[in-house]
Amino acid sequence: MxxxxxxxxxxxxxxxxxxxxxxxxxxxxxxxxxxxxxxxxxxxxxxxxxxxxxxxxxxxxxxxxxxxxxxxxxxxxxxxxxxxxxxxxxxxxxxxxxxxxxxxxxxxxxxxxxxxxxxxxxxxxxxxxxxxxxxxxxxxxxxxxxxxxxxxxxxxxxxxxxxxxxxGRGLELALVHELLVSVHAVAVAEAAALLSQLRLPPRESKQALMQSRAASTVLDELLLAGLTSTSAVTHGTIQSAAASRARITELVAHLGLRLQVYPAAQQHFTELVRAGAGRMDLSQLTRAYEVSHRMSTDNAPSRFQATATRNSRTSEDPAPLPAPKESFS
Structure with missing residues (x-):
């Protein structure tokens, strides 16, 4: 002490x-x-x-x-x-x-x-x-x-x-940290959306994933929270790290690096903020993702959708994540 x-x-x-x-x-x-x-x-x-x-x-x-x-x-x-x-x-x-x-x-x-x-x-x-x-x-x-x-x-x-x-070196590492968290958060949002569409049991899925190579603190914090609609802010908001993400983009350009994954994640955050979802909790990226990236229902069912349709489910199985009704505008 x-x-x-x-x-x-x-x-x-x-x-x-x-x-x-x-x-x-x-x-x-x-x-x-x-x-x-x-x-x-x-x-x-x-x-x-x-x-x-x-x-x-x-x-x-x-x-x-x-x-x-x-x-x-x-x-x-x-x-x-x-x-x-x-x-x-x-x-x-x-x-x-x-x-x-x-x-x-x-x-x-x-x-x-x-x-x-x-x-x-x-x-x-x-x-x-x-x-x-x-x-x-x-x-x-x-x-x-x-x-x-x-x-x-x-x-x-x-x-x-x-x-x-x-x-300044601590702040530079913090930017690397923010890059990783941003990419992981979007990846977890996509994983949660996929879990929902496949009607996989959320808690059991998380239990298995957290004992696998896919385990991470971000997955642990956001996966189940992302499958539950909430207005509470417990992990920071979607827009809260906007200044840091902009600084990462500036730093990457200054260093002449050509990143592939982070720019896509950054663009996703930018689109959500513009759509009015910036004040949502970071865990709600899954729901915001469905609003921003929902596939057209006019298309033929995907291989995953077809498989899910063929496999009948019992009433005890968790229901798929419903599309949010609230507007971000």
């Missing part, structure tokens, strides 16, 4: 609440700031001290942990007129968990170095809500020494924190 330290937590929303709770449970003193008063109140109720400004929260802290929503939020929090890096103290360490441009992370690290402080980008492998059960992996854009200095603190809510090199 890390020795108790004074930690500032600065954010733009309530996403950091599970992490603050874990830091408090580990014995750290936490001073929290959010741009919304309601969020600050939630931090105080959890046991943290509240601050009226980010600079106030960071003033006496040894380590400042942030979770900003985008590039603009990072720019404002750290590099703006009253940005935290403009008043950083020698030896102070700034950890940012948000997803933003790796080039901006390098700029922040340079500004911190000029103040005798340190900045490290540590995007997370899953939504901060997973902090309660320590299901997060931190991708650390910082030297092994810098990562080692903050690792004991971050392990309060992370299962592991991996040092990847200089500033």
């Amino acid at each position: 890390s020795p108790a330290q004074h930690i500032a937590f600065v954010t733009a929303s309530t996403v950091g609440l599970p992490m603050v709770r874990r830091l408090l449970n580990a014995g750290h003193q936490v001073t929290a700031y959010s741009r919304t008063g309601q969020t600050v109140h939630a931090f105080i109720e959890a046991g943290a001290d509240g601050a009226a400004a980010a600079a106030e929260a960071a003033a006496a802290a040894d380590v400042v942990i942030g979770h900003q929503l985008d590039d603009a939020g990072v720019q404002r929090m750290y590099l703006g007129t009253a940005g935290l890096l403009t008043t950083a103290r020698p030896g102070q360490v700034f950890v940012e968990h948000g997803m933003f441009d790796p080039r901006l992370a390098r700029t922040c690290a340079l500004h911190a170095e000029q103040q005798g402080a340190s900045f490290i980008d540590v995007p997370l492998s899953a939504p901060p809500s997973r902090a309660e059960k320590r299901q997060l992996i931190g991708f650390a854009g910082g030297s092994p020494e810098l990562t080692a200095s903050v690792r004991p603190i971050l392990m309060a809510y992370c299962r592991d924190v991996v040092a990847l090199g200089d500033a």
Whole structure:
């Protein structure tokens, strides 16, 4: 366990609440700031001290942990007129968990170095809500020494924190991670649609697949959820990683890579957002897929459809996934 330290937590929303709770449970003193008063109140109720400004929260802290929503939020929090890096103290360490441009992370690290402080980008492998059960992996854009200095603190809510090199490297790996998740999510959506049309039993199918070479965290999380209509958002929305996916496309073009699978997945997400499905949970890609890619019923039945028709089913078999009636417009 890390020795108790004074930690500032600065954010733009309530996403950091599970992490603050874990830091408090580990014995750290936490001073929290959010741009919304309601969020600050939630931090105080959890046991943290509240601050009226980010600079106030960071003033006496040894380590400042942030979770900003985008590039603009990072720019404002750290590099703006009253940005935290403009008043950083020698030896102070700034950890940012948000997803933003790796080039901006390098700029922040340079500004911190000029103040005798340190900045490290540590995007997370899953939504901060997973902090309660320590299901997060931190991708650390910082030297092994810098990562080692903050690792004991971050392990309060992370299962592991991996040092990847200089500033921005954590964010670059996070883009690779997002590429894999996006492709896997679309693949799981297609698999779920196929399971439904074949009238295979969902739970038994998942049980078998999760013990096979096809097993993955994305399959585990999304397959059954994708076969059940829900308006709850538990895995992030279809559009929530749009900025990261656009950044991946930009990075791939810059490197001159000619990818085949990811552009198709990206196009699928783009079409769904345009169709008004962007606010649906990621698990609902299966239903959105049926709306966006439904085959014409005028065509002759496919080989799979014909087989399913010939094989009679009992009333105990699960019904195929119905076509959604709701409009995305």
